[in-house]
Amino acid sequence: MSNKFHAAEIISVGTELLLGDIINTDAAFLARELASLGIPCFFQSVVGDNPGRLRATLKTAYERSDLIFLTGGLGPTCDDLTKETAAEMMGKVLVLHEHSYERIKKVLASRNIPETDNQVKQAMLPPDAIVFDNDYGTAPGFCMVNEEAGKTMILLPGPPRELEPLFTERVKPYLAARSGETFYSVNLGMFGIGEAAVEHSLRDMMEHDENPTVAPYCGEGEVRVRITARGKTEEECRELCAATEQRIRAASCAPYRPGILDDYIYGIDCESVAEGTVKVLKEKGLTVSFAESCTGGYAAKRLTDIPGSSAVMEGSFVTYSEKTKMRFVGVKAETLAECSVYSEEVAVEMARGAALMTGADIGVGITGLATGGDVRIYHGKEEALPAGTVFIACVRGDAVETTCLHLDPGRRNPLEGREFIRRRASSQALYMALCMAKK
Amino acid sequence: MSNKFHAAEIISVGTELLLGDIINTDAAFLARELASLGIPCFFQSVVGDNPGRLRATLKTAYERSDLIFLTGGLGPTCDDLTKETAAEMMGKVLVLHEHSYERIKKVLASRNIPETDNQVKQAMLPPDAIVFDNDYGTAPGFCMVNEEAGKTMILLPGPPRELEPLFTERVKPYLAARSGETFYSVNLGMFGIGEAAVEHSLRDMMEHDENPTVAPYCGEGEVRVRITARGKTEEECRELCAATEQRIRAASCAPYRPGILDDYIYGIDCESVAEGTVKVLKEKGLTVSFAESCTGGYAAKRLTDIPGSSAVMEGSFVTYSEKTKMRFVGVKAETLAECSVYSEEVAVEMARGAALMTGADIGVGITGLATGGDVRIYHGKEEALPAGTVFIACVRGDAVETTCLHLDPGRRNPLEGREFIRRRASSQALYMALCMAKK
Numbered sequence: 036m037s038n039k040f041h042a043a044e045i046i047s048v049g050t051e052l053l054l055g056d057i058i059n060t061d062a063a064f065l066a067r068e069l070a071s072l073g074i075p076c077f078f079q080s081v082v083g084d085n086p087g088r089l090r091a092t093l094k095t096a097y098e099r100s101d102l103i104f105l106t107g108g109l110g111p112t113c114d115d116l117t118k119e120t121a122a123e124m125m126g127k128v129l130v131l132h133e134h135s136y137e138r139i140k141k142v143l144a145s146r147n148i149p150e151t152d153n154q155v156k157q158a159m160l161p162p163d164a165i166v167f168d169n170d171y172g173t174a175p176g177f178c179m180v181n182e183e184a185g186k187t188m189i190l191l192p193g194p195p196r197e198l199e200p201l202f203t204e205r206v207k208p209y210l211a212a213r214s215g216e217t218f219y220s221v222n223l224g225m226f227g228i229g230e231a232a233v234e235h236s237l238r239d240m241m242e243h244d245e246n247p248t249v250a251p252y253c254g255e256g257e258v259r260v261r262i263t264a265r266g267k268t269e270e271e272c273r274e275l276c277a278a279t280e281q282r283i284r285a286a287s288c289a290p291y292r293p294g295i296l297d298d299y300i301y302g303i304d305c306e307s308v309a310e311g312t313v314k315v316l317k318e319k320g321l322t323v324s325f326a327e328s329c330t331g332g333y334a335a336k337r338l339t340d341i342p343g344s345s346a347v348m349e350g351s352f353v354t355y356s357e358k359t360k361m362r363f364v365g366v367k368a369e370t371l372a373e374c375s376v377y378s379e380e381v382a383v384e385m386a387r388g389a390a391l392m393t394g395a396d397i398g399v400g401i402t403g404l405a406t407g408g409d410v411r412i413y414h415g416k417e418e419a420l421p422a423g424t425v426f427i428a429c430v431r432g433d434a435v436e437t438t439c440l441h442l443d444p445g446r447r448n449p450l451e452g453r454e455f456i457r458r459r460a461s462s463q464a465l466y467m468a469l470c471m472a473k474k
Numbered sequence: 475m476s477n478k479f480h481a482a483e484i485i486s487v488g489t490e491l492l493l494g495d496i497i498n499t500d501a502a503f504l505a506r507e508l509a510s511l512g513i514p515c516f517f518q519s520v521v522g523d524n525p526g527r528l529r530a531t532l533k534t535a536y537e538r539s540d541l542i543f544l545t546g547g548l549g550p551t552c553d554d555l556t557k558e559t560a561a562e563m564m565g566k567v568l569v570l571h572e573h574s575y576e577r578i579k580k581v582l583a584s585r586n587i588p589e590t591d592n593q594v595k596q597a598m599l600p601p602d603a604i605v606f607d608n609d610y611g612t613a614p615g616f617c618m619v620n621e622e623a624g625k626t627m628i629l630l631p632g633p634p635r636e637l638e639p640l641f642t643e644r645v646k647p648y649l650a651a652r653s654g655e656t657f658y659s660v661n662l663g664m665f666g667i668g669e670a671a672v673e674h675s676l677r678d679m680m681e682h683d684e685n686p687t688v689a690p691y692c693g694e695g696e697v698r699v700r701i702t703a704r705g706k707t708e709e710e711c712r713e714l715c716a717a718t719e720q721r722i723r724a725a726s727c728a729p730y731r732p733g734i735l736d737d738y739i740y741g742i743d744c745e746s747v748a749e750g751t752v753k754v755l756k757e758k759g760l761t762v763s764f765a766e767s768c769t770g771g772y773a774a775k776r777l778t779d780i781p782g783s784s785a786v787m788e789g790s791f792v793t794y795s796e797k798t799k800m801r802f803v804g805v806k807a808e809t810l811a812e813c814s815v816y817s818e819e820v821a822v823e824m825a826r827g828a829a830l831m832t833g834a835d836i837g838v839g840i841t842g843l844a845t846g847g848d849v850r851i852y853h854g855k856e857e858a859l860p861a862g863t864v865f866i867a868c869v870r871g872d873a874v875e876t877t878c879l880h881l882d883p884g885r886r887n888p889l890e891g892r893e894f895i896r897r898r899a900s901s902q903a904l905y906m907a908l909c910m911a912k913k
Contacts (some may be wrong), residue, residue, distance in 0.1 A: 057505060059498055079520035332766075339896075352789065353790035
């Protein structure tokens with residue numbers, strides 16, 4: 036049979052999805068992975084644990100697609116519908132898979148859970164299934180192939196923390212091996228440039244490049260571009276990726292932004308600007324400290340999300356009130372009186388104080404408005420500041436960098452607007468620390 | 475025609491969903507809302523912007539469901555496929571809807587965006603459509619009814635920050651009005667009890683109660699139970715909710731937990747324990763300060779997520795190293811030497827120091843292990859501590875409460891395990907501050 040898939044489809048099984056109790060991140064994850072492997076996916080659907088409706092959905096999928104992913108419905112509390120219905124459609128029977136049974140027994144023993152019939156059922160698989168061992172749960176994933184019909188069906192457990200590594204570690208290499216190819220990805224982390232601008236710069240590559248594929252993933256104020264190559268060897272893939280990376284770096288950002296994309300790339304294979312910041316600080320043997328007002332600990336929280344961040348930060352401050360700005364990090368009363376609390380000058384004093392109090396190499400100060408506008412009196416002049424005005428300063432020895440963000444919460448509601456402003460401001464603070472460390 | 479729906483279905487349109495660029499939170503949101511309105515929903519699907527596949531999906535839905543939600547594909551950059559295909563199936567034509575056109579023009583003017591044909595297309599609607607004004611974007615939502623066929627189709631814009639308020643503010647009242655009923659919800663926030671325990675206690679009500687409906691929503695370590703009643707008047711709904719609330723409060727938590735659910739309810743109509751904490755602190759006129767080690771600012775960040783939190787917190791500390799624990803919040807070197815940094819004693823000194831340094835009424839200290847195990851020497855005795863061991867202390871004047879969490883990251887990978895431990899520990903810290911404030 037052909038090992039090139041023409042149409043993939045994702046079916047997620049679970050009443051909790053139909054009730055909206057959980058969000059279908061599995062479908063998004065698989066869709067993204069399939070896209071990067073160059074396998075077109077035209078449909079996603081969600082059905083409950085109902086035999087008739089599951090069968091109808093599977094039948095439709097079987098008729099129009101040649102690679103079907105089924106997620107969920109494999110756990111011990113499920114009534115085994117998914118597996119039995121799918122196996123029946125693929126012309127397979129289910130028998131006890133000893134290897135999986137042994138693995139399940141081991142997991143249960145390690146968790147002191149008694150063995151039950153339900154638990155055993157998880158090890159019932161078609162005799163010719165390709166089995167994907169599950170290192171993060173009990174139910175194994177597996178693949179059924181009906182050579183004659185040219186159909187492949189892959190069943191995976193529903194919990195994302197089982198499905199995602201299972202796919203990455205076992206299913207992806209299987210799909211690669213079947214096509215006689217290997218896959219390799221490079222991620223470019225970008226900051227200070229929006230989704231629209233990156234997509235505009237790369238549209239041609241995104242739409243026409245088939246190997247490597249190029250796909251941007253956007254967070255709040257951060258863009259990650261993933262390059263995925265397929266080839267006979269990893270070496271070949273690496274070369275393909277490197278060539279594409281050069282083209283991406285050289286791409287113009289016009290008309291949205293000045294310069295080329297290279298100017299906005301802060302790291303390779305970093306998941307986030309926080310990870311990039313910890314990485315660079317570690318490489319340079321530097322430490323950082325924050326004094327945060329409107330972000331209220333968000334920057335420190337994100338830095339310490341990263342394991343090993345204790346090497347780059349000893350301590351940080353949340354200085355929400357004027358009193359704590361003075362008391363914790365030595366902001367001067369005169370500066371507050373002359374420039375107001377919302378000012379570059381106060382941000383700089385906060386940054387200096389944070390560095391001084393902790394002995395950190397780099398200090399960052401953040402002050403501004405996350406919700407509601409306010410009026411500041413700056414050197415005697417009254418000025419209205421809207422929510423989204425945030426002053427950030429980053430110091431290292433005598434070097435000082437400052438930024439004033441004017442974030443537009445747009446038509447977001449106040450709570451979302453607040454989150455948007457705080458997240459963007461903390462991203463900017465982390466990024467400024469990263470740039471300062473690189474200098 | 476009947477105003478009772480027997481089978482709803484959600485179709486989401488968008489290539490970005492099929493490519494996994496965005497997660498389908500719209501489907502989860504609508505599914506949850508429909509469940510609370512007692513409207514059964516059996517299918518969800520995702521299709522791209524392809525006329526043939528969209529038509530096929532719509533046709534299947536039209537045959538099996540009487541209420542179809544279509545999300546996405548209404549914006550200015552879409553090629554209007556969704557609307558035209560749906561209208562055709564419902565036997566409707568599209569004409570310019572003056573009211574919507576005026577609204578769109580106003581929004582464009584306020585954003586300095588030039589008017590284009592694409593923008594105008596957003597105002598093309600069936601003449602007999604029920605139109606839902608969009609206060610958060612340009613494309614209006616609308617409803618088409620085919621009385622003869624007994625079919626209702628509701629089209630909504632894709633961005634969640636448009637769809638969610640549009641549904642809550644306009645679509646839900648419309649559905650209520652059509653059924654001659656009104657809806658009313660009460661949310662009970664619970665802490666210190668898991669999803670499984672709450673579901674066990676409420677299973678009977680969840681499965682059999684039709685009015686009000688009872689549905690739990692779970693976050694990490696937090697459970698929210700939503701009671702939704704429908705009736706002729708809000709008064710009637712309130713009474714129905716109140717009666718159900720009493721039954722929920724009285725429900726036994728056996729065998730999972732001691733006591734009744736009432737023991738775990740921290741607030742009504744709070745979205746999170748952070749919101750509940752800010753609410754109670756404000757009511758009591760109290761302030762709080764944190765000294766955080768392993769949570770690295772997570773507790774402060776979550777408290778300051780809530781607008782108005784400046785009234786209840788002046789400042790907080792991230793004391794990641796031993797040095798900053800001593801320097802910022804006055805932990806004694808002797809205590810660190812005798813008890814190790816991972817101890818109740820150090821947590822108490824951190825809490826006291828945080829309160830003292832800021833003049834806050836309540837101080838909270840958090841110290842423990844978020845990643846990787848460690849060995850502590852506690853009063854000369856060596857003891858292995860696994861990741862997930864977190865000591866939390868909360869002080870107010872002479873009152874002291876302490877907790878040692880033993881969180882099991884299970885088979886999560888290290889990054890997820892770290893997030894799980896840090897989030898749970900910060901939730902517990904917020905909850906302890908809430909309880910201390912109530913005393």
